[in-house]
Amino acid sequence: MTSNHQITDLNILTEILPVFNYTNNPFAEQVLSELLIQPLPSIAHIGERQQILKGFVKNYPFLKSYNYSRAAFAEVYQFIQTQDRPFSGSSIFTSKAQKREQQVLMNAYAQFVLFFEELLRKWITMINLSVFPGTYKAALETIHQQLTDFDLPYYAGLINEQQFGEKAVKQLSAKVIARKQDGGWQRFWPVFFRFEAYTSISLAVVRKGFAFPALGTGPIAIRDLYHPLLNEPVKNDIVLAKNVGLLTGPNMAGKSTLLKAIGLCVFLAHTGVAVPASAAEIPFFDHIAVFINHRDDLQNGYSHFMYEIKNLKHLILEAAAGKRCFAVFDELFKGTNSADALAITCSTLEGMHRFEDSCFFVSTHLHELKTQPVVTSNTVHVLHIDCIIENGSPRFTYKLEDGWSDLKIGRLLFEAEGLYELLRKHSSS
Template identity: 45%
Template sequence: MEIKDLNIPEIAKLFDYTQNEDTKSCLNKMLFTPLSSLQDAIERQDILKGFIANISLFENYSYSRIDFRETDYFIEKFSDEYYLPKNIKLKLNLYKTIYHEYRSKFVQVVLLLNRLHSYVKSLPTKAFPENYKKELLSMDDYLSSYRLNYYENLIRENKLRIKHIIEFFGLIAEKKSKKLEIAFKDAYTRFETYISIAKGIKAHQFFFPEIGHANLSVNDFYHPLLKLPVKNSLETNCNIILLTGPNMSGKSTLLKALGICVYLANIGLAIPASTAKIPFYNNIDIFINLNDDLQSGYSHFMNEIQNLKKVITKAGSGKPGFTVFDELFRGTNIDDALEISRSTLKGMLNFPNSLFFVSSHLHQLTQIEEIAAGKICCMHLDCNLKNETPEFTYQLKGGSSDIKIGRILFEKENMKELLKLL
């Protein structure tokens, strides 16, 4: 997949309500890792829907980050040879320094784990798909086996004794020997990540699309990073959409917004739209901010050719793909660009399982017979002229646009006079 032009690191911030670095790392991994199947995407949707349905349980979700970090480190490095050597009971009775070290760590671990357990056990498992229900129950079993309420009550009632500390550390040693703490940590990190994403979805009022449909249909979609985004709707009936419109009409922004919706849907997340039906794509490739590749020596045009080659090769496998080419072949002269753009658009018809969005400033492309025959859909972003001044609506409409604002802006800025052409 090629998704760097979607600026996923910034999109990830919309879902970032994480409490620690492990969860933040898990969040980023989740957002950057494609899912392998439609079933995986649906299952993740169902998991997140379960968290959102119970989001009130996590409105005040928090804990001491220092306690979490120190507890995590303590359990990770715990060694029964160090903490449970022979005669440890005698040493704890004789040496106050050792006793206070053990007691302090005991209190910190018990209180932190019991706080985490309160969140896990409060979540009704019936709200989740079977696989994740098992993971929740596994976390609950792990934490319950520590008898955390019992030990916390001893602390609160000032009834804690040395035998309790040794007993609890013995439980840690037992779980360490079976490596149960590793599975729990991984599961709890995912648990926190789902909480974080669910909070983001709720805060930004994103919508879960119906995933797995044959055709793409998105209503009121928008770019989530814009303060005042314009919403658009789109329904595809063919596998190639040619997008036209003058410069500055918002073609790149619209394509990014659509790409974000498609990508987030395909990794099981909610999207910035009101309703949507989105296919599951095995390949998603977005080419918008294409530059010369100086390191490899490729020119802009050669980069375009190589990217197109990769996309078409993947499309040839027959697996569904979604691709965006913004201003395709702008890296070559207009005659070459027009000729090879025609060939490319016609050739894309041979890959019906893939959906191609191609924006272009070459208005001559709108005259090709495949558009007239309805095999290729033509759309444009609206622009009105008022007193020879362009007014951009950023609204997506059917058909092509023949407005050319370059000359208008050239003359409006008095370039003829400055160039002494009058």
């Protein structure tokens, strides 16, 4: 899997991370971010990640209430980081100021006990390990073993009975410091943060009804596809009959949103995460690129059109090198004149078709493409998003259909906003 995926336009960290984010501390959230933005290198790796997440999904009855205080975690985490010697207790020579400091320390150990005892009792101990692959089962056992070693139920009982004194704190602090000295905490935290990130993903999968896709070599086939940011989405089925999908439809019909949903589904599938659909079969790709937000590259002095050309060239070179590429282009070559756009779009679609192991989605505003050989010969799979004109106004259905859309609503929208009248009034004044 190449590392130069061009997926900025999917807005993974700004829009998709919140969909999956049920974490309770910033470290787990960072791990979650990394899981969502880094595709896995093979179908085997994806399958293993899916099996881990499916294990968490099966444990949803126990994990659905997973939650703790962010403030409590921050205090406990910082406390552990700052402890470097065991609690010494007080003596007849201990000053009042030292006794106050020791009481603060004892309270911190009590908070340590209550935080981890609840975590262990309510969630870690309850997890069914048998549903996880062996490689990850060991990680869960690491969490359980480290917390069990602190004898947390015993110390929690002392706290509840108000018997958590200096003797108990001395015993507990010796264990905490020992784990710090032998690297136990250093090993524990990454495993715990990943556990919470996986838990977070599984909570989103169950609550939002996402599905784990099948990864293979066949065509893209997705049932009930939608974008997870939509409150009341219209869900669509798509089975791509060719390796190039050409999407048409009027402005505001939902082409960009659909392309984002397709790109997101393919990308998330490669991270091993469930996707916003009821079922999906998705090929494995080496390189994924999604170009939806039209922009200039000011740093390199490229116009939007030149930026498209550069991106397309990079993609074609990847495919020509034998990489299995997936790419989405929204309104390809919108930044040049219609004559040039028509000619180079035809060449682009014909060329893309030759890379049989790759898959491309292209939306277009060029109605003249309909009569071009690349379309009439069924070289590409033509699709459109339906729109109905009722009483002179467009009604957007957001339903994906096969075939070409001849509908043009630009003048209808122009008139609906009263621009004809406004411009006439202005010209006569």
